[in-house]
Amino acid sequence: MTSPVWHPFTQHGLNEPIPHVVRAEGALLHLADGSTLIDGISSWWVTTHGHCHPRIAAAIAQQAGQLDQLIFAGYTHEPAETVARGLIEIAPYAPGCDPLAHVFFSDSGSTAVEVALKMALGYWHNLALDGLAEARSRILVLEHGYHGDTIGTMSVGERGVYNAAWAPLLFDVCTVPFPAPGREQACLDALEAACRDKPAAFIVEPLLLGAGGMLLYPPPVLREMAAICRRHDVLFIADEVMTGWGRTGTLFACEQAGVVPDIMAVAKGITGGAIPLAATLATARIFEAHRSSDRARLFYHSSSYTANAIACAAAVANLAIWREEDVRGRIAALTDGIATRLAELAAHPAFAHPRQLGTIAAIDIVTADAGYLSDLAPRLRAFFLRHGLLLRPLGNTIYLMPPYCIDTEQLDCVFAALVAAGDHFSA
Numbered sequence: 268m269t270s271p272v273w274h275p276f277t278q279h280g281l282n283e284p285i286p287h288v289v290r291a292e293g294a295l296l297h298l299a300d301g302s303t304l305i306d307g308i309s310s311w312w313v314t315t316h317g318h319c320h321p322r323i324a325a326a327i328a329q330q331a332g333q334l335d336q337l338i339f340a341g342y343t344h345e346p347a348e349t350v351a352r353g354l355i356e357i358a359p360y361a362p363g364c365d366p367l368a369h370v371f372f373s374d375s376g377s378t379a380v381e382v383a384l385k386m387a388l389g390y391w392h393n394l395a396l397d398g399l400a401e402a403r404s405r406i407l408v409l410e411h412g413y414h415g416d417t418i419g420t421m422s423v424g425e426r427g428v429y430n431a432a433w434a435p436l437l438f439d440v441c442t443v444p445f446p447a448p449g450r451e452q453a454c455l456d457a458l459e460a461a462c463r464d465k466p467a468a469f470i471v472e473p474l475l476l477g478a479g480g481m482l483l484y485p486p487p488v489l490r491e492m493a494a495i496c497r498r499h500d501v502l503f504i505a506d507e508v509m510t511g512w513g514r515t516g517t518l519f520a521c522e523q524a525g526v527v528p529d530i531m532a533v534a535k536g537i538t539g540g541a542i543p544l545a546a547t548l549a550t551a552r553i554f555e556a557h558r559s560s561d562r563a564r565l566f567y568h569s570s571s572y573t574a575n576a577i578a579c580a581a582a583v584a585n586l587a588i589w590r591e592e593d594v595r596g597r598i599a600a601l602t603d604g605i606a607t608r609l610a611e612l613a614a615h616p617a618f619a620h621p622r623q624l625g626t627i628a629a630i631d632i633v634t635a636d637a638g639y640l641s642d643l644a645p646r647l648r649a650f651f652l653r654h655g656l657l658l659r660p661l662g663n664t665i666y667l668m669p670p671y672c673i674d675t676e677q678l679d680c681v682f683a684a685l686v687a688a689g690d691h692f693s694a
């Protein structure tokens with residue numbers, strides 16, 4: 268029987284197998300045919316503590332029977348208030364920096380970034396109305412960036428085959444070169460030059476560019492980027508949608524650079540990965556630029572499910588898990604476990620460029636056939652599937668982003684499959 272389902276980022280013409288998953292627990296997915304898969308990429312970077320964490324599942328069940336959904340324009344509920352307070356408490360903080368003080372809810376990483384961009388332009392628009400600044404609308408972006416798949420977020424992301432069809436709809440941005448090793452100063456100089464043209468904001472994925480190929484840059488560069496923006500009064504937007512919730516070793520990547528962004532987008536792990544929710548955090552000056560007795564200045568953005576109560580209850584449970592369980596200990600142990608195994612794997616001649624930040628590891632498979640459209644990625648996907656492992660390589664880059672509950676035996680299986688892939692694909 269053919270399915271009417273049209274899957275994302277899936278070429279249905281290739282007839283790749285589409286495994287049917289019936290149950291998940293911890294780091295394991297159970298398939299309809301009775302077999303299991305280790306979820307090596309946290310089901311696309313969302314599952315943090317593990318699938319079906321009992322406290323999150325219970326919070327969702329309880330909330331679903333009490334208050335499911337409420338219009339959020341002009342109404343509020345306890346789960347949203349608790350999440351907002353919790354986010355402000357744990358947001359990146361540094362003495363002398365304006366703290367993140369306001370929380371705007373939405374329902375995906377893309378919408379959280381769209382909201383961030385709209386807040387930045389709204390800020391300058393409203394300041395201009397008061398004659399306090401000139402209107403600014405240009406966005407600076409980092410080369411190889413990824414911020415989502417809506418029109419606005421594609422506009423601020425890397426251009427390529429994955430968005431060529433919509434190029435006519437995308438707005439112009441100014442791209443700052445990626446700070447590759449040895450090219451850090453060129454990046455910072457380009458940012459400084461671009462800031463002189465009075466752009467509205469600079470948006471970055473802090474420390475680690477995910478979809479762009481798991482590319483790392485060091486905390487001092489992030490710190491200097493934020494300092495340059497501050498000197499030129501350019502708003503600094505951190506997209507922590509993927510890096511947030513412990514992935515890079517700290518709760519948020521910005522912490523490692525002592526950076527407090529003006530606007531920060533979070534999503535993915537905010538509910539532990541159980542149910543969609545997102546939030547955009549902003550400093551007081553962004554909020555105050557929209558607060559007025561003039562209705563024309565309110566922040567015109569909403570989606571039907573903004574701050575859905577069930578999703579917020581899941582996020583409340585996630586915040587409690589971070590407070591009460593040894594999540595940081597698990598992350599530290601996983602980071603070490605990956606580091607030793609990755610060092611061994613790096614000795615394999617089939618691999619190059621091993622890199623790791625916290626619980627995220629990546630390595631490139633040496634091939635003449637690199638690049639996003641190389642048929643290596645689907646062949647690797649199928650190979651890992653046969654080895655009981657869910658991985659989704661980016662071109663010739665194989666990366667791991669497991670849930671923090673993965674045990675040493677499972678991690679050994681993952682790396683054994685990577686060695687087997689090295690043997691198989693270099694032969």
Ligand SMILES: *Cc1c(COP(=O)(O)O)cnc(C)c1O
Pocket residue numbers: 374375376377378380413414415416472477478506507508509510534535
């Ligand atoms: C995944 C991701 C997004 C988009 O989030 P969605 O929830 O998929 O819309 C935005 N930014 C970054 C850095 C991401 O990794």
